[in-house]
Amino acid sequence: MEETLTARFATKRFTTGLDFVNRIGASAEEADHHPDLTLTYPEVAVTLSSHDVGGITSRDIDLARIISEHAAKLGVTATPDHD
Ligand SMILES: C[C@H](O)[C@H](O)[C@H]1CNC2=NC(N)=NC(=O)C2=N1
Known part of the structure:
Protein backbone atom coordinates (compact mmCIF):
# COMPACT_ATOMS: atom_id res chain seq x y z
CA MET A 1 0.00 0.00 0.00
CA GLU A 2 1.34 3.42 -1.00
CA GLU A 3 2.22 5.76 1.88
CA THR A 4 0.26 9.00 1.81
CA LEU A 5 -0.13 12.28 3.63
CA THR A 6 -3.78 12.92 4.34
CA ALA A 7 -5.70 15.74 5.95
CA ARG A 8 -9.30 16.83 6.26
CA PHE A 9 -10.22 20.50 6.21
CA ALA A 10 -13.40 21.79 7.83
CA THR A 11 -14.64 24.12 5.12
CA LYS A 12 -18.16 24.28 6.62
CA ARG A 13 -19.76 25.75 3.50
CA PHE A 14 -19.78 23.92 0.17
CA THR A 15 -18.79 27.07 -1.72
CA THR A 16 -15.77 27.58 0.57
CA GLY A 17 -14.76 24.00 -0.20
CA LEU A 18 -15.12 24.65 -3.92
CA ASP A 19 -13.00 27.82 -3.66
CA LEU A 37 -9.21 15.81 -3.53
CA THR A 38 -12.63 14.92 -2.19
CA LEU A 39 -15.05 17.83 -1.96
CA THR A 40 -18.04 17.19 0.26
CA TYR A 41 -20.27 19.19 2.56
CA PRO A 42 -18.78 20.20 5.00
CA GLU A 43 -15.14 19.31 4.36
CA VAL A 44 -12.39 18.76 1.82
CA ALA A 45 -10.17 15.68 2.11
CA VAL A 46 -6.67 15.89 0.66
CA THR A 47 -4.35 12.96 -0.04
CA LEU A 48 -0.79 13.51 -1.19
CA SER A 49 1.63 10.95 -2.52
CA SER A 50 4.33 10.74 -5.16
CA HIS A 51 3.07 7.95 -7.40
CA ARG A 59 7.00 17.40 -3.45
CA ASP A 60 4.21 16.27 -1.13
CA ILE A 61 5.54 18.24 1.86
CA ASP A 62 5.95 21.39 -0.26
CA LEU A 63 2.42 21.14 -1.69
CA ALA A 64 1.03 20.38 1.79
CA ARG A 65 2.56 23.65 3.04
CA ILE A 66 0.99 25.60 0.17
CA ILE A 67 -2.39 23.94 0.83
CA SER A 68 -2.10 24.93 4.51
CA GLU A 69 -1.49 28.53 3.42
CA HIS A 70 -4.64 28.48 1.26
CA ALA A 71 -6.57 27.06 4.21
CA ALA A 72 -5.29 29.78 6.54
CA LYS A 73 -6.33 32.51 4.08
CA LEU A 74 -9.83 31.03 3.89
CA GLY A 75 -10.06 30.58 7.69
CA VAL A 76 -10.31 26.81 7.22
CA THR A 77 -8.93 24.49 9.93
CA ALA A 78 -7.24 21.14 9.35
CA THR A 79 -7.71 17.82 11.07
CA PRO A 80 -4.67 15.67 10.23
CA ASP A 81 -5.36 11.98 9.68
CA HIS A 82 -3.05 9.13 10.50
CA ASP A 83 -3.19 6.20 8.10
C1 LIG B 1 5.74 14.47 -15.33
C2 LIG B 1 5.02 14.87 -14.09
O1 LIG B 1 5.87 15.56 -13.22
C3 LIG B 1 4.45 13.68 -13.34
O2 LIG B 1 3.59 12.92 -14.16
C4 LIG B 1 3.76 14.09 -12.08
C5 LIG B 1 2.43 14.78 -12.26
N1 LIG B 1 1.70 14.86 -11.01
C6 LIG B 1 1.90 13.97 -10.01
N2 LIG B 1 1.18 14.00 -8.92
C7 LIG B 1 1.35 13.12 -7.93
N3 LIG B 1 0.59 13.20 -6.83
N4 LIG B 1 2.30 12.17 -8.02
C8 LIG B 1 3.11 12.07 -9.07
O3 LIG B 1 3.97 11.18 -9.09
C9 LIG B 1 2.93 13.00 -10.13
N5 LIG B 1 3.69 12.98 -11.21
Whole structure:
Protein backbone atom coordinates (compact mmCIF):
# COMPACT_ATOMS: atom_id res chain seq x y z
CA MET A 1 0.00 0.00 0.00
CA GLU A 2 1.34 3.42 -1.00
CA GLU A 3 2.22 5.76 1.88
CA THR A 4 0.26 9.00 1.81
CA LEU A 5 -0.13 12.28 3.63
CA THR A 6 -3.78 12.92 4.34
CA ALA A 7 -5.70 15.74 5.95
CA ARG A 8 -9.30 16.83 6.26
CA PHE A 9 -10.22 20.50 6.21
CA ALA A 10 -13.40 21.79 7.83
CA THR A 11 -14.64 24.12 5.12
CA LYS A 12 -18.16 24.28 6.62
CA ARG A 13 -19.76 25.75 3.50
CA PHE A 14 -19.78 23.92 0.17
CA THR A 15 -18.79 27.07 -1.72
CA THR A 16 -15.77 27.58 0.57
CA GLY A 17 -14.76 24.00 -0.20
CA LEU A 18 -15.12 24.65 -3.92
CA ASP A 19 -13.00 27.82 -3.66
CA PHE A 20 -10.39 25.89 -1.63
CA VAL A 21 -10.29 23.07 -4.21
CA ASN A 22 -9.84 25.58 -7.04
CA ARG A 23 -6.93 27.27 -5.25
CA ILE A 24 -5.33 23.88 -4.58
CA GLY A 25 -5.83 22.99 -8.25
CA ALA A 26 -4.01 26.12 -9.44
CA SER A 27 -1.09 25.44 -7.09
CA ALA A 28 -0.99 21.79 -8.13
CA GLU A 29 -0.71 22.77 -11.79
CA GLU A 30 2.04 25.27 -10.93
CA ALA A 31 3.97 22.58 -9.05
CA ASP A 32 3.12 19.86 -11.58
CA HIS A 33 2.15 17.72 -8.58
CA HIS A 34 -1.44 16.68 -8.01
CA PRO A 35 -3.27 15.67 -4.84
CA ASP A 36 -6.38 13.52 -4.64
CA LEU A 37 -9.21 15.81 -3.53
CA THR A 38 -12.63 14.92 -2.19
CA LEU A 39 -15.05 17.83 -1.96
CA THR A 40 -18.04 17.19 0.26
CA TYR A 41 -20.27 19.19 2.56
CA PRO A 42 -18.78 20.20 5.00
CA GLU A 43 -15.14 19.31 4.36
CA VAL A 44 -12.39 18.76 1.82
CA ALA A 45 -10.17 15.68 2.11
CA VAL A 46 -6.67 15.89 0.66
CA THR A 47 -4.35 12.96 -0.04
CA LEU A 48 -0.79 13.51 -1.19
CA SER A 49 1.63 10.95 -2.52
CA SER A 50 4.33 10.74 -5.16
CA HIS A 51 3.07 7.95 -7.40
CA ASP A 52 6.39 7.64 -9.21
CA VAL A 53 8.15 6.54 -6.00
CA GLY A 54 5.09 5.07 -4.28
CA GLY A 55 5.45 7.21 -1.16
CA ILE A 56 5.91 10.65 0.37
CA THR A 57 8.56 13.00 -1.03
CA SER A 58 9.48 16.67 -0.60
CA ARG A 59 7.00 17.40 -3.45
CA ASP A 60 4.21 16.27 -1.13
CA ILE A 61 5.54 18.24 1.86
CA ASP A 62 5.95 21.39 -0.26
CA LEU A 63 2.42 21.14 -1.69
CA ALA A 64 1.03 20.38 1.79
CA ARG A 65 2.56 23.65 3.04
CA ILE A 66 0.99 25.60 0.17
CA ILE A 67 -2.39 23.94 0.83
CA SER A 68 -2.10 24.93 4.51
CA GLU A 69 -1.49 28.53 3.42
CA HIS A 70 -4.64 28.48 1.26
CA ALA A 71 -6.57 27.06 4.21
CA ALA A 72 -5.29 29.78 6.54
CA LYS A 73 -6.33 32.51 4.08
CA LEU A 74 -9.83 31.03 3.89
CA GLY A 75 -10.06 30.58 7.69
CA VAL A 76 -10.31 26.81 7.22
CA THR A 77 -8.93 24.49 9.93
CA ALA A 78 -7.24 21.14 9.35
CA THR A 79 -7.71 17.82 11.07
CA PRO A 80 -4.67 15.67 10.23
CA ASP A 81 -5.36 11.98 9.68
CA HIS A 82 -3.05 9.13 10.50
CA ASP A 83 -3.19 6.20 8.10
C1 LIG B 1 5.74 14.47 -15.33
C2 LIG B 1 5.02 14.87 -14.09
O1 LIG B 1 5.87 15.56 -13.22
C3 LIG B 1 4.45 13.68 -13.34
O2 LIG B 1 3.59 12.92 -14.16
C4 LIG B 1 3.76 14.09 -12.08
C5 LIG B 1 2.43 14.78 -12.26
N1 LIG B 1 1.70 14.86 -11.01
C6 LIG B 1 1.90 13.97 -10.01
N2 LIG B 1 1.18 14.00 -8.92
C7 LIG B 1 1.35 13.12 -7.93
N3 LIG B 1 0.59 13.20 -6.83
N4 LIG B 1 2.30 12.17 -8.02
C8 LIG B 1 3.11 12.07 -9.07
O3 LIG B 1 3.97 11.18 -9.09
C9 LIG B 1 2.93 13.00 -10.13
N5 LIG B 1 3.69 12.98 -11.21
